[in-house]
Amino acid sequence: MAANINTLRTGLLRQGHTPRFCATVKSDAYGHGLRNVLPGLKDASALAVMQLSDAYDCRMAGWRKTIVVLGGLGDESEVGMLDLPNLHLVITHAAQIDWLAASLIAQPDLFIWLRFRGDIGLTGFDDDAYRKAYARCSALVAARRIAGVGHLHHHASAERDTGIASADARFRAVVSALPGPCSTSNSATVLRHPDHAAQDDWIRPGLALFGASPLAHRSACELGFKPAMSLHARIIGVRDLARGESMGYNASFTATAPTRVGIVSCGYGDGYPRHARAGTPVQVGDHLTRTLGTVTMDLMTIDLTGLPETKIGHRVTLWGTPELPVEKVASAIGTIAADLFTGLTRRVPLIPINAV
Amino acid sequence: MAANINTLRTGLLRQGHTPRFCATVKSDAYGHGLRNVLPGLKDASALAVMQLSDAYDCRMAGWRKTIVVLGGLGDESEVGMLDLPNLHLVITHAAQIDWLAASLIAQPDLFIWLRFRGDIGLTGFDDDAYRKAYARCSALVAARRIAGVGHLHHHASAERDTGIASADARFRAVVSALPGPCSTSNSATVLRHPDHAAQDDWIRPGLALFGASPLAHRSACELGFKPAMSLHARIIGVRDLARGESMGYNASFTATAPTRVGIVSCGYGDGYPRHARAGTPVQVGDHLTRTLGTVTMDLMTIDLTGLPETKIGHRVTLWGTPELPVEKVASAIGTIAADLFTGLTRRVPLIPINAV
Numbered sequence: 001m002a003a004n005i006n007t008l009r010t011g012l013l014r015q016g017h018t019p020r021f022c023a024t025v026k027s028d029a030y031g032h033g034l035r036n037v038l039p040g041l042k043d044a045s046a047l048a049v050m051q052l053s054d055a056y057d058c059r060m061a062g063w064r065k066t067i068v069v070l071g072g073l074g075d076e077s078e079v080g081m082l083d084l085p086n087l088h089l090v091i092t093h094a095a096q097i098d099w100l101a102a103s104l105i106a107q108p109d110l111f112i113w114l115r116f117r118g119d120i121g122l123t124g125f126d127d128d129a130y131r132k133a134y135a136r137c138s139a140l141v142a143a144r145r146i147a148g149v150g151h152l153h154h155h156a157s158a159e160r161d162t163g164i165a166s167a168d169a170r171f172r173a174v175v176s177a178l179p180g181p182c183s184t185s186n187s188a189t190v191l192r193h194p195d196h197a198a199q200d201d202w203i204r205p206g207l208a209l210f211g212a213s214p215l216a217h218r219s220a221c222e223l224g225f226k227p228a229m230s231l232h233a234r235i236i237g238v239r240d241l242a243r244g245e246s247m248g249y250n251a252s253f254t255a256t257a258p259t260r261v262g263i264v265s266c267g268y269g270d271g272y273p274r275h276a277r278a279g280t281p282v283q284v285g286d287h288l289t290r291t292l293g294t295v296t297m298d299l300m301t302i303d304l305t306g307l308p309e310t311k312i313g314h315r316v317t318l319w320g321t322p323e324l325p326v327e328k329v330a331s332a333i334g335t336i337a338a339d340l341f342t343g344l345t346r347r348v349p350l351i352p353i354n355a356v
Numbered sequence: 357m358a359a360n361i362n363t364l365r366t367g368l369l370r371q372g373h374t375p376r377f378c379a380t381v382k383s384d385a386y387g388h389g390l391r392n393v394l395p396g397l398k399d400a401s402a403l404a405v406m407q408l409s410d411a412y413d414c415r416m417a418g419w420r421k422t423i424v425v426l427g428g429l430g431d432e433s434e435v436g437m438l439d440l441p442n443l444h445l446v447i448t449h450a451a452q453i454d455w456l457a458a459s460l461i462a463q464p465d466l467f468i469w470l471r472f473r474g475d476i477g478l479t480g481f482d483d484d485a486y487r488k489a490y491a492r493c494s495a496l497v498a499a500r501r502i503a504g505v506g507h508l509h510h511h512a513s514a515e516r517d518t519g520i521a522s523a524d525a526r527f528r529a530v531v532s533a534l535p536g537p538c539s540t541s542n543s544a545t546v547l548r549h550p551d552h553a554a555q556d557d558w559i560r561p562g563l564a565l566f567g568a569s570p571l572a573h574r575s576a577c578e579l580g581f582k583p584a585m586s587l588h589a590r591i592i593g594v595r596d597l598a599r600g601e602s603m604g605y606n607a608s609f610t611a612t613a614p615t616r617v618g619i620v621s622c623g624y625g626d627g628y629p630r631h632a633r634a635g636t637p638v639q640v641g642d643h644l645t646r647t648l649g650t651v652t653m654d655l656m657t658i659d660l661t662g663l664p665e666t667k668i669g670h671r672v673t674l675w676g677t678p679e680l681p682v683e684k685v686a687s688a689i690g691t692i693a694a695d696l697f698t699g700l701t702r703r704v705p706l707i708p709i710n711a712v
Contacts, residue, residue, distance in 0.1 A: 268694075
């Protein structure tokens, strides 16, 4: 992850400006486990999380620098939890400002980011509502109840060459008259629009930190990223199916030729997608092979035809090697790397390696 | 869950025999959290889990009765962890017997279940291999190194009217000559083939305990089961889209008519499937409505057109009420209830209610 931060930074350095680096670690660090990833993020200036309770988790895990809470306040009672040093809070709707105005004891350290709704169209403020929200937050600054106000934007189509121009123009038309730092760039924006990202005061990449590509047509390897996670399971059974023999619930797989089958200790109960079709790539030793039949709660089956050396106890890699990057698996399943990462369940032990 | 056990038992009582009841709680109790479900399972005689480490978790959580480890031994080192009272171990391949024979210090309490592979065709032993494995385990019993040996079977097609007859005939042809108790019935078998299940010494239902139907064409309500879990999130934004307006990554949703949109604090990072298509049912108050656009990591969007009273902070139910049973959601998404349950991630707080 440290190398991936460096790769992202180097790309921006060429643009002659280096924004501050906020590492987006929402959803338990994209499924990697917050505590596991902190050693690799020590060069970042801030962490971005979803909920205020996550900010407390970061503090408990030893993070002393800035924490940005992307989801803002869940309800008014959370105003009482804002007495955390170096806290940045994203405001996503007007009631959150009402709650601050009504209940906030002065927090001279607390920095507010207003979320511009933009073309993704989810939470945040549109043009006039944004100006009004900014004025209300500025009044809190003037009253020394908060430290300052910045502008946050998230692009809906950053992967596309022409994906950010019009949304950015709308954003600039509103914020150019309003003092404060800007943060507008996720991984896809940093990689696809580095000239734009270099103008940011803060960038906040997520997916690329974990070594996955945020761009549909560029691999992580091409972009210079290294996987932070690999997922492994064990062979717990091997059997030979004759042509025409079936297996699985409701005989979901039938061998069309003599087939050596490996039974693997990973299923949808671990977060491997149940909707992964037969043929999804998996790796055994140096060989790429494929799933067979349907993923069950505890097991999946793979094709070991032509791999007679593979035995019970051997390791199977489900993603995260140079030969089998997570994007390749995601693409075969019809989803994205972030979905696979965050889908891992409590049952999967996260084992940190090479922590610095 | 106590009521669901009772419903399953009552069905079998009509058959004039009551097998002992083993509650299958693998995959962290189908995502419900092992500690949350134990109070509801106090009338069960045993728990079934996947791994030996799970058996230790059950003991730590206060369960003193029998624990069945369905996955058997992961490797030889686990033989040293078998000194747990009331432990039952399922043997799924011959190397596990090698490990026991080589390393097991006498555990006069340890009961072994041999897994018959059957037509599901995954782990376990086929006919001759089964007889050989039974002979080896019987030798361990004779040497007073283990307590006894039983016969375990799992049907591949129990949902079907004619789904178990031929597999059961193969199983009986092998085990009828071999003393020991039998366990052959999951939830679907108990419900679809109660006459068969009533002959079991142990039944081991899973899904039905949690109040979901294991049968594709019978609802849990019809079968008399009550949901053990409901999943809720909050409205964190409301907006009105004009006809033709878009939102989401790459404008994934475009309103075909004026649409009031609710933004909801649940996404694929919580385990709600990313592949859930627009139109998946959700519940707001007493009203059933539907998702719009694509599920993101942290958010989903729902249709609030015609529900003008719904505001930020209001609750949205994603499954687990009489109006919105989990099977209805699973069916709309093209999956099964067990996939939704076990897919919930670490980020979702599990809040026990009505614990007895």
